[in-house]
Amino acid sequence: MDREKNSSLFLILLSFVILYGSTRLGLGTAGSPGPGFLPFWGAAVLFVTSALQFLLTMSSQIKKSKGDPRKSLLRNSGWRKVIYVLLSLVSYTILFERIGFILCTFFLMIFLLTVIEARRWHVILIESVLITLISYVVFEKGLTAGFPKGVLGF
Amino acid sequence: MDLLTTISSGFAVAIQPINLFYCFIGVFIGTLIGVLPGIGPVGTMSLLLPVTFHAPTTSTLILLAGIYYGSMYGGSTTSILVNVPGEAASVVTCLDGYQMRLKGRAGPALGIAAFGSFIAGTLSVIGLMILAPPLADAALRFGPPEYFSLMIMGLMILFLLASGSVLKAISMGALGIVFATIGQDPVMGTPRFTFHIQELLDGVGLVPLVMGLYGISEVFLNIEKTIIPKVSKVPIKGLLPNLKDWRDSIGPILRGTGIGFILGILPGAGGIVSTFASYAVEKKLSKYPERFGTGIIEGVAGPESANNAATGGAFIPLLALGIPCNVVMAMLLGALMIHGVRPSPLLMSEHPDMVWGLVASMYVGNGMLLLLNLPLIGIWVQILKIPPRMLFPFIILFCIIGVYSINTRAFDIGLMIFFGFLGYIIRKLNYEAAPLVLAFILTPILETNFRQSLIQSKGSLLVFIERPISAVCLGLSAAVLLSASLPWLKKRFFFKGDLDSMR
Numbered sequence: 001m002d003r004e005k006n007s008s009l010f011l012i013l014l015s016f017v018i019l020y021g022s023t024r025l026g027l028g029t030a031g032s033p034g035p036g037f038l039p040f041w042g043a044a045v046l047f048v049t050s051a052l053q054f055l056l057t058m059s060s061q062i063k064k065s066k067g068d069p070r071k072s073l074l075r076n077s078g079w080r081k082v083i084y085v086l087l088s089l090v091s092y093t094i095l096f097e098r099i100g101f102i103l104c105t106f107f108l109m110i111f112l113l114t115v116i117e118a119r120r121w122h123v124i125l126i127e128s129v130l131i132t133l134i135s136y137v138v139f140e141k142g143l144t145a146g147f148p149k150g151v152l153g154f
Numbered sequence: 155m156d157l158l159t160t161i162s163s164g165f166a167v168a169i170q171p172i173n174l175f176y177c178f179i180g181v182f183i184g185t186l187i188g189v190l191p192g193i194g195p196v197g198t199m200s201l202l203l204p205v206t207f208h209a210p211t212t213s214t215l216i217l218l219a220g221i222y223y224g225s226m227y228g229g230s231t232t233s234i235l236v237n238v239p240g241e242a243a244s245v246v247t248c249l250d251g252y253q254m255r256l257k258g259r260a261g262p263a264l265g266i267a268a269f270g271s272f273i274a275g276t277l278s279v280i281g282l283m284i285l286a287p288p289l290a291d292a293a294l295r296f297g298p299p300e301y302f303s304l305m306i307m308g309l310m311i312l313f314l315l316a317s318g319s320v321l322k323a324i325s326m327g328a329l330g331i332v333f334a335t336i337g338q339d340p341v342m343g344t345p346r347f348t349f350h351i352q353e354l355l356d357g358v359g360l361v362p363l364v365m366g367l368y369g370i371s372e373v374f375l376n377i378e379k380t381i382i383p384k385v386s387k388v389p390i391k392g393l394l395p396n397l398k399d400w401r402d403s404i405g406p407i408l409r410g411t412g413i414g415f416i417l418g419i420l421p422g423a424g425g426i427v428s429t430f431a432s433y434a435v436e437k438k439l440s441k442y443p444e445r446f447g448t449g450i451i452e453g454v455a456g457p458e459s460a461n462n463a464a465t466g467g468a469f470i471p472l473l474a475l476g477i478p479c480n481v482v483m484a485m486l487l488g489a490l491m492i493h494g495v496r497p498s499p500l501l502m503s504e505h506p507d508m509v510w511g512l513v514a515s516m517y518v519g520n521g522m523l524l525l526l527n528l529p530l531i532g533i534w535v536q537i538l539k540i541p542p543r544m545l546f547p548f549i550i551l552f553c554i555i556g557v558y559s560i561n562t563r564a565f566d567i568g569l570m571i572f573f574g575f576l577g578y579i580i581r582k583l584n585y586e587a588a589p590l591v592l593a594f595i596l597t598p599i600l601e602t603n604f605r606q607s608l609i610q611s612k613g614s615l616l617v618f619i620e621r622p623i624s625a626v627c628l629g630l631s632a633a634v635l636l637s638a639s640l641p642w643l644k645k646r647f648f649f650k651g652d653l654d655s656m657r
Contacts, residue, residue, distance in 0.1 A: 011240045031613030035342055039347070042331035042335065082377065108547075109551070116377050142179055146562040
């Protein structure tokens with residue numbers, strides 16, 4: 001299964017979930033639509049277009065069954081970086097209000113600067129401290145962004 | 155008010171110090187991000203949107219518009235100097251611009267790109283001033299049914315003019331509709347797809363969605379495979395094109411302006427399409443078409459003028475009808491809504507200072523861009539040397555701070571990361587984010603007008619057909635859909651042609 005088919009199948013599945021959810025919300029009638037009316041039709045369109053896309057991919061695969069290398073989303077080695085950055089951002093979101101802006105941002109910057117292009121550790125450390133402090137001063141002290149204080153208390 | 159009065163009142167607004175400042179910042183940032191490959195005007199506008207919450211509405215619009223047309227100027231610099239288009243709309247400029255640089259004529263190429271952009275940008279603003287008011291006057295007769303049908307027509311044209319697969323564009327539009335319905339139902343207040351999450355009761359915010367889809371996903375895509383442009387150390391001399399250059403370029407500039415302006419009005423990727431159209435027209439009209447691609451000035455002058463003229467054209471549907479014809483205009487519409495201004499045909503009559511101030515600022519901004527882009531070209535070239543390892547953490551940090559500062563809640567950061575990853579996946583799968591964003595912005599307007607129309611008509615759907623303007627819009631929507639489907643259906647079922655032709 002290549003990525004085109006997978007994505008169409010995923011969208012078909014998603015449209016089923018939305019269709020089910022919309023009917024539970026109440027569709028109403030065309031003259032008096034309920035809360036589920038618009039998402040229902042949105043999902044119906046999604047289903048039709050994804051199903052068509054799936055069929056088109058299937059038939060073009062039958063045509064080009066020979067010599068068509070199957071493409072994968074993960075064909076580049078760079079995808080690992082994306083996953084690392086994604087996980088670091090999710091962790092940042094979870095910890096942001098608990099341990100505060102300064103510590104969270106400092107660790108995020110160390111991580112990002114290391115993952116994107118590894119340099120000497122003291123360069124990364126200095127850059128991370130500078131970025132964190134400058135952004136704190138500009139946005140918290142200057143523009144009163146209202147960052148969470150966290151464990152440091154400021 | 156006649157045209158002269160409105161223009162002078164617009165200039166009175168545009169030359170206020172605060173608006174001049176915002177205009178300068180806008181065109182400066184626009185040029186900057188145009189030069190830097192990786193982050194586009196939409197990503198930048200989404201980044202700056204939270205910063206503008208406390209700014210006056212007119213200044214916000216001036217800033218955001220400046221980023222848009224400024225990026226069109228900046229995009230040509232990297233195309234000519236390093237063969238890497240800073241913007242999608244500058245791809246065509248690489249063909250002859252880079253060849254000119256290889257021949258040692260980078261100066262005239264950059265010069266004509268800047269002058270052409272200035273002429274096209276200014277002429278398109280004049281076109282905008284002439285065309286928008288009568289269109290807005292006509293649109294004053296619009297009620298909820300007309301608005302609903304107009305939104306449907308806008309969505310149809312938009313999907314069908316998508317730069318990639320039409321099916322995929324419609325899928326993304328449908329997904330945008332679904333995302334827009336998350337939150338409370340506008341009539342009954344019933345929670346829809348909130349999964350008992352308190353924060354979702356207000357719906358998905360525009361800023362986390364756009365910042366995720368354009369800012370964060372851009373970083374994901376770029377860290378996967380980073381392109382570091384090689385910057386030439388050869389100094390650029392002679393930015394002013396000579397008389398022959400002008401003779402060769404003036405026709406392409408004027409034709410590019412016309413093509414760009416008209417295509418810019420149409421929904422879809424006006425700026426990008428217009429550059430290709432202009433290049434094709436110039437090649438067709440040329441006495442020596444075989445020389446295109448070898449470094450001739452017409453190949454730079456036409457497309458660069460077209461992409462700038464398209465920016466002026468793109469404002470017409472937004473200012474006259476309240477409908478965005480591309481994702482950048484959708485961002486401006488979002489900014490208007492955040493500032494409490496309801497986009498509608500009444501925009502010009504209810505907020506003349508804002509609209510004409512914005513339009514006049516575009517004249518001022520085009521002048522600033524000419525000054526910024528020619529004498530400071532050396533600085534823009536140096537900017538290409540900023541290492542991505544510094545750039546991307548900054549973009550992520552700005553996105554986080556920007557999205558958090560709106561409601562001061564970490565949930566919005568999570569939402570932005572979700573949309574960032576979604577944007578990354580959909581772009582890897584050759585889906586486009588633009589139809590999703592546009593449908594997301596248009597759906598609440600569409601739903602409200604649909605419900606209001608039905609309340610007015612006591613539940614009769616005939617209201618959409620009985621009213622002439624609405625019927626024409628729906629008829630045109632059907633015609634657009636048919637015109638795109640018929641060739642494909644013919645090929646598919648009568649000639650058994652290529653299945654990919656629906657792309």
